[in-house]
Amino acid sequence: MKQFLVRIHTFYSTLKSKIAFYPSLIALFGFVIALIMVIAEQKGISRHLIEVFPLLVVEDGDTALSVLSTCIGGLISLMVFSFSMVMLLLSQASSNFSPRLLPGLISNKRHQIILGVYLGTIIYNIFTLFSVETSEEKFTLPGFSILLGVVFSIICLGAFIFFIHNISQSIQINNIMDGIYDQATHRLNSIIEREDEKKDQIIQAFPKTENWYSYTSPKSGYFQNIATQNIIDICKRKEMKLYITVPKGLFVLKNIRVLKANKKLDEDTVQAIFANLNFARGEYIQDNYALAFKQITEIAVRAMSPGVNDPGTAINAIDYLTELFALRMKKNDLGVFSEEGNPYIKIAVVHFHELLYQVMASLRTYCRHDPTVAQKLIWMLGYLKQQPSLEQAYMEAIDEELKVLLKAISFDSEKDMEKVQQLADSILKS
Structure with missing residues (x-):
């Protein structure tokens, strides 16, 4: 049952990130409302509306057809324009910033909901249009349904104004980095909180895994997530320990050894373990x-x-990286999951020194000739060195990257080199 729930959660998370998820859901909702209104019209709801607010009811069938046709045509034009703006946003973000930003922009709930409101209203008005006959009298016209269609269309106009405002904000690089930063800090904080809860429970050192039995992955994809508690339950039942040899976010090829166990496992147990590992075709910060x-x-x-x-823009990006690295320094590099003081699972992690190297290696290549950006990088390393750290290895990694950066930078002006050297020396001596 737990494995089934994990698969449902994984499928829902993948589906929710698609651009058509919320539009399809809201469109279905619009269709359901249209059916409900058909039943309500058969019960005479429009007749009661005429008696209370006669001015709100369309009295002529031709007028009703014209109103609904105008609403449908206008909303289709709005939807096409809005969808074109979304595609323009994605294209510009991909070309100007990075193609990796596309999954996060596509999964923007606001854009999806607005497109869904358009689509749901169009479907509602179409089905309402089917129930209008020009020969009918005002007492038999679906007046309340027509009124709702007009109200929904007006709501769409308000949504369009909000969409224009939101799309103009979404393309700004600061807002894009804000979204990335917020998702990453939320994820890191949740990991750090779980580490705090189990920190005192990791008493016994995790055994060495060189001679353990290895098992290969049945499929390929990015290793995104793991149902920790489910696998711990399996380990407790089988009285075993597991080591996952790849860190999260790494692309795993089929039939590559990614799992080790301290005892030989049967095929059912191996399948149960891999059923609790999520391999996706895309990467997500969540x-x-x-x-x-x-x-x-x-x-x-x-x-x-x-x-x-x-x-x-590069300096702003380094500011965000500085905050993320400072938060990452609060996390340990153990990757061990335990229960009641007994470690059951160890997962390979992206160590702090490796993460810092990957970032600095890219930045050194493109920023070593710019004095202002190079000084910003040195300031970032100096700020990180002042942070309280779980491990001395973090500080050693920072000093090492600072020394490598000093060897890589090259300026035409001796004054720039001297200023950068003084800043670096003050950090190394601290």
Whole structure:
């Protein structure tokens, strides 16, 4: 049952990220409302409306057809224009910033809901239009249904105004980085909280895994998530320990060894374990915080490329990276999951020194000739060195990256080199 729930959750998470999820859902809702109104009209709801508010009811069938036809045509035009704007946003973000940003922009709920409101209203008005006959009298026209169609169309106009405002904000790079930063901090904070809860329980050292039995992945994809409690329950029943050899976010190829166990497992147990591992074809920050570092780094690199040459955006990106690294330093590199003091699962993690190296390696290549951006990188490393850390290895990694950065930078002005060297020396001595 737990495995079934995990699969349902995984399927829902994947489906929710699709651009057509909310529009399809709201369109179905519009169809259901149209059917409900057909039943309500058969019960005489419009006759009661005429008696209370006669001015709100259309009295002529031709007028009703004209109103609904105008609403449908106008809403289709709005929907096409809005969808074109979304495609333009995605194209511009991909070309100017990074193609990795597309999944996050596509899954923007506001855009999806607005498109869904358009589509739901169009479907409602179409089915309401079917029930209108020009020869009918005002007492038999679906007056209340027509009124609702007009109200929904007016709501769509308000949604369109909000859409124009939101689309103009979404294309701004600061707002894009804000969204990436918020998702990453939420993910990191949830991981750190779980580590705090189990920190005192990790008493026994996890055994070495060199001679353990290995098992291969039945499918390929990005390793996104793991149902920890389900696998711990399996380990407790089988009295075993597991080691997952790949970190989250890594692309796993089929038939690659990704799982080790301290005892030989039967086929059913192996399938049960892999059923609780989520392999997806796309990457999402909600499941892998390291993706946020990659995306923000790519924004900075693209900004410093010769074709763009935008140091201001690169400096802003480094500011976001600084905060994310400071938060990452609160997380340990253990990757061990335990229960009641007994470790059952160990998962390979992206160590802090490796994450810092991957980011700095890209930034060094494109930023070493710009004095202002290079100083910002040195300031970032100095700020990180002042943060309280769980491990001394974090501080050693920062010092190492600072020394490598000093060797890589190259300026035409001796004054710039001298200023950067002084800043770096003050950090190394602290």
